[in-house]
Amino acid sequence: MSTQNQLDYERIAKAIEYIRSNFKLQPSLDEVAENIHLSPSHFQKMFSDWAGTSPKKFLQFISLEHAKSLLKEASLFDAAFETGLSSTSRLHDLFVKIEGMSPAEYKNGGKSLNINYSFSESPFGKVIAASTEKGVCYMAFENEKQKALGDLQARFPNASFTERQDEFQKNALSIFNKDWNQLNTIKLHLKGTDFQLKVWESLLAIPMGKLSTYGNLAGKIGYPNASRAVGTAIGSNPVAFLIPCHRVIQSSGKIGGYMWGSDRKQMIIGWESSQVYSDF
Structure with missing residues (x-):
């Protein structure tokens, strides 16, 4: 993993932490992107490259109902x-x-x-x-x-x-x-x-x-x-x-x-x- 990829990982980790902390509010793509200081389009691409799916879909995967x-x-x-x-x-x-x-x-x-x-x-x-x-x-x-x-x-x-x-x-x-x-x-x-x-x-x-x-x-x-x-x-x-x-x-x-x-x-x-x- 390059230095840039490591930085991307840290941003993704921060984004997921934000999603977990604010899950009940169902934060939008814009809100999560703003929290990690990226444009929505850049965050969407970076996240999809890492996870192989969109932030919205990933949010479903880490939800309580999905786990159940x-x-x-x-x-x-x-x-x-x-x-x-x-x-x-x-x-x-x-x-x-x-x-x-x-x-x-x-x-x-x-x-x-x-x-x-x-x-x-x-x-x-x-x-x-x-x-x-x-x-x-x-x-x-x-x-x-x-x-x-x-x-x-x-x-x-x-x-x-x-x-x-x-x-x-x-x-x-x-x-x-x-x-x-x-x-x-x-x-x-x-x-x-x-x-x-x-x-x-x-x-x-x-x-x-x-x-x-x-x-x-x-x-x-x-x-x-x-x-x-x-x-x-x-x-x-x-x-x-x-x-x-x-x-x-x-x-x-x-x-x-x-x-x-x-x-x-x-x-x-x-x-x-x-x-x-x-x-x-």
């Missing part, structure tokens, strides 16, 4: 859960394979691990991706490089780190491109308890453009009374976007929290919906 309608489509979620697919076949049959780290790797803070990491741009801001010799172990949205690296090192305090982008990272980052048919199987090498790994695997079954709830997810993995524990496991997800914790919302249809910011979560949900539904 997605939660009703349980059959699609069930089908995806059974097949292990992370999205609808209309877009791509992406399969993400998770391999848990060994007990020793888990307990000793990655002492035996050599971790490569790199910084990239995405439609949702700057992102850090990191990988071991077995797959991607970490991915997070963060604008500040030093903080991003510090957060990574805190997860693996005894590992060795090298700034280098390898094939695992390249393959994972290609998820942000729109030509999803070119994706190969993405491999993850994650540090987590058995319960966390089970929750993260269940997140992969939520189709792109669809949503689920904490309670629904708890039932799917066989712990119907563990919604809070499931929520905690979701909140500790170490791989942004690829493991789609952003697709889990409250049963009321409210978006809820997100490790990388609720505004970004809203943007991702709307963006994914626009990829699936904008041409319907």
Whole structure:
């Protein structure tokens, strides 16, 4: 993402924040454009280039009613859960394979691990991706490089780190491109308890453009009374976007929290919906 594209992203984020704050007033295109200091025509084009749909249509995608309608489509979620697919076949049959780290790797803070990491741009801001010799172990949205690296090192305090982008990272980052048919199987090498790994695997079954709830997810993995524990496991997800914790919302249809910011979560949900539904 160029400096200009990063500026566009920041303006779009500000526009969506404004829309969220003033949703009940149904702000017009002119009002939103004025708030981010752009002409209506420039804002319309910039937004459509980013989201693949108009600001008005995007507003529908991030509305409470749209979220509620997605939660009703349980059959699609069930089908995806059974097949292990992370999205609808209309877009791509992406399969993400998770391999848990060994007990020793888990307990000793990655002492035996050599971790490569790199910084990239995405439609949702700057992102850090990191990988071991077995797959991607970490991915997070963060604008500040030093903080991003510090957060990574805190997860693996005894590992060795090298700034280098390898094939695992390249393959994972290609998820942000729109030509999803070119994706190969993405491999993850994650540090987590058995319960966390089970929750993260269940997140992969939520189709792109669809949503689920904490309670629904708890039932799917066989712990119907563990919604809070499931929520905690979701909140500790170490791989942004690829493991789609952003697709889990409250049963009321409210978006809820997100490790990388609720505004970004809203943007991702709307963006994914626009990829699936904008041409319907």
